[in-house]
Amino acid sequence: MLSFFTVDCLILTFHEGQLKVLLTERNEYPYKDWWAIPGYFVDKEEEMEEAVKRISYENTGLKDIYLEQLAALAGVKRHPEGRILTVAYMALVRYEEVKNKVKPITNYMRQAKWFGVNDVPELAFDHNEILRLGLKKLKTNLSFSFAPFELLPEKFTLTQLQQIYESILGESLDKRNFRKKMGNLGYLKELDEYQTGVSYRAARLYKVDKRKFAKLFA
Secondary structure, X not given: OXXXXXXXXXXXXXXXXXXXEEEEEEOOOOOOOOEEOOEEEEEOOOOHHHHHHHHHHHHHOOOOOOOEEEEEEOOOOOOOOOOOEEEEEEEEOOHHHHOXXXXXXXXXXXXXXXEEOOOOOOOOOOHHHHHHHHHHHHHHOHHHOOHHHHHOOOOEOHHHHHHXXXXXXXXXXXXXXXXXXXXXXXXXXXXXXXXXXXXXXOOEEEEEOHHHHHHHOO
């Protein structure tokens, strides 16, 4: 038996130089054929933690992703059937770890697809607002957040790091100033390794020193 509230799972990744969000195409009314943030009703006898795991898995095929509570929305007009509370969660995932796993396993979602956050269409319910809240949180916390490194591969280039910051901030950054600032923070570890399999000049790879990062922002 279903309850009168839902869970929505905002899942973000970084791919092809831009921040992307995972959307699902609905296969039932209301908003049939619309794109939406993965979500569904919570069962009445279901614990919240289990509901989040189940709903994110059924909608996307992804398991064992950490979702953090983002917001609760209860606007009168957010659902055609009346006031239905939703609790929105947010996850940051590495594209390489999930790229071959995204596939809904339920009949109420037709497909799942990554969209650039700047290319998102009008979404079902108030899901554009959930996306806005998620991006706002990333932007607000960016100066002390580990989020960029949760989106990047374990080994990354400074260009990739700058692209993540630019995607979250929504603005271009000066390359020289950005690299100087990041270098001064002291938690980037320069590796004796370079990109492979690229047609252009391979860039040096870096890793983040998690202990130094934690100490800096403790």
